[in-house]
Amino acid sequence: LDEAQDMTSCQADLFWGPGQRNGKIIYLFGDKYQQIYRWRGASNSFRDVVDASNPKLTLTGSFRFGKNIASCATAVLKALGGETLHGRSTSPGLVEKFAPQCGHSEMDKCVVLCRTRIGCFAHLYANAPHHWCYLGGESEPPRHPKQYEYDLEVFVHRLKDKEGKAAEEGEGGSDNCGSGNGGETFFTYKGESFLTLEDIEEYIDDEGDIELHRSLRLLQFLVPRGKSIDDFYSDLKASFYPMQEHESPDNYRGTIIDTVHKAKGLEFNCPVVISDDFRFGAIKSAVVNSYRHCDEANILYVAITRAKQHLYLAEGAHSCLDYLSKLDHVKVELPPMFSLDSSQAKFSRWQEAWSRFKE
Numbered sequence: 380l381d382e383a384q385d386m387t388s389c390q391a392d393l394f395w396g397p398g399q400r401n402g403k404i405i406y407l408f409g410d411k412y413q414q415i416y417r418w419r420g421a422s423n424s425f426r427d428v429v430d431a432s433n434p435k436l437t438l439t440g441s442f443r444f445g446k447n448i449a450s451c452a453t454a455v456l457k458a459l460g461g462e463t464l465h466g467r468s469t470s471p472g473l474v475e476k477f478a479p480q481c482g483h484s485e486m487d488k489c490v491v492l493c494r495t496r497i498g499c500f501a502h503l504y505a506n507a508p509h510h511w512c513y514l515g516g517e518s519e520p521p522r523h524p525k526q527y528e529y530d531l532e533v534f535v536h537r538l539k540d541k542e543g544k545a546a547e548e549g550e551g552g553s554d555n556c557g558s559g560n561g562g563e564t565f566f567t568y569k570g571e572s573f574l575t576l577e578d579i580e581e582y583i584d585d586e587g588d589i590e591l592h593r594s595l596r597l598l599q600f601l602v603p604r605g606k607s608i609d610d611f612y613s614d615l616k617a618s619f620y621p622m623q624e625h626e627s628p629d630n631y632r633g634t635i636i637d638t639v640h641k642a643k644g645l646e647f648n649c650p651v652v653i654s655d656d657f658r659f660g661a662i663k664s665a666v667v668n669s670y671r672h673c674d675e676a677n678i679l680y681v682a683i684t685r686a687k688q689h690l691y692l693a694e695g696a697h698s699c700l701d702y703l704s705k706l707d708h709v710k711v712e713l714p715p716m717f718s719l720d721s722s723q724a725k726f727s728r729w730q731e732a733w734s735r736f737k738e
Contacts, residue, residue: 410438412461415640415678439464441684443646445471448683448690454704455680458666459673470688477652477691489650489691490514490628491636492682497596498656499636503615504606510620510633515641520619524608527568528594530555532608534566535598538576639682651686653679655693662699666706 439462441449449466451474456464466472487509493499503511555567565572566579568591573579576595583592601611620633628635629648658675665673679699683690692700 412456412459412677413643413681415643415674415681437462440467441465442467443684444468444687447474448472448686450474450704451690451692451700452680452683454700455662455676455683458703458706459676468687472686472688472690474690474692476697477693487634488632489634489652490642490647490685491634491652491654492639492642492685493636493654494639494657494678495593495596496638497593497600498654499638500597500611500615501600501656502636502652502654503618503634504600504604504611506634507614507618508634509618511618511636512620512622512631512633513641514628514635514637514645516622518621520616521612524612527555527591528598528608531566531568531594532598532602534564534573535576535595535602537564539602639678642685643681646685646687648687650689650691651682652691653682653693653696655695657682657696657699659695659699663702666703 441464445466445468447466449464449472453464456462491499491502493502565574567573568579568582571582573582579591579595582588583595597611598608601608622628622631622635628645657679661675662673662679665676679696
């Protein structure tokens, strides 16, 4: 099960608990470096079961891609204490830097993987593809902004104004955003009033309000660029073209964009773009502090390994991988392909372990 390492304890107990065994052997497949759901309560249940099992076989090669893409994945794995990943595809693959508005005609047809949905919006804003859709298959364009987002937009604009300029009460928004008796700008959300962005950030952390978090990040991106939230969503809707039933990511004529979490378990023949909104600083910090189970690094690893033939790295991604590769001076060479003799030799060494899987 590719997703087994991301099960919660409850899910794991239901799946391979004693009541489900009934004397049958359960085969478990997983990769701890693809564990990216700890934020939702996923545990190490998969790892605990595998550690107690026998035999355990390690996969160090992939036929999905060649040595060039494998070297990028290896840079992440090695930095986290993992093994070298060998690309077994007959094509070495192509890895290039990606720059906004790069002008490549083939970039009209690609899959863009981002860390967050706001990262998706940032890419769409910077590159303005003629046609685009979500990887998840949503058939509707982005929703119309809610009233609180208009209020938040006014609030962010007012905070951006020079100190000493008094904002006119109620201008461009509802009663949820205005000025107090002391001339203070405030924003009201779910019955609470906020005077600073720090107050909103603290509320988001305390309440886990993902929707407000996304809206704030989007406006912090748009306002400095002079883009209104209405105009932005209007542009997105104009170029949104949902994938049809007969289409797949590899033959869709446009840009497919979504988060890495939506892409897990998939692979793409068309070019894959790794965006610049990943937490590269957190990845480097985890490596420096020998934190071997960094979900941020795992997310980057999952993104890289979705590509089969062509991988584009945004500047931040390229810089991060270059940094990681130099830590251990990673140099990946494609080993010889398996021969019949080498396969038989490996089987002989594992014969005792394999015997339990024979009838």
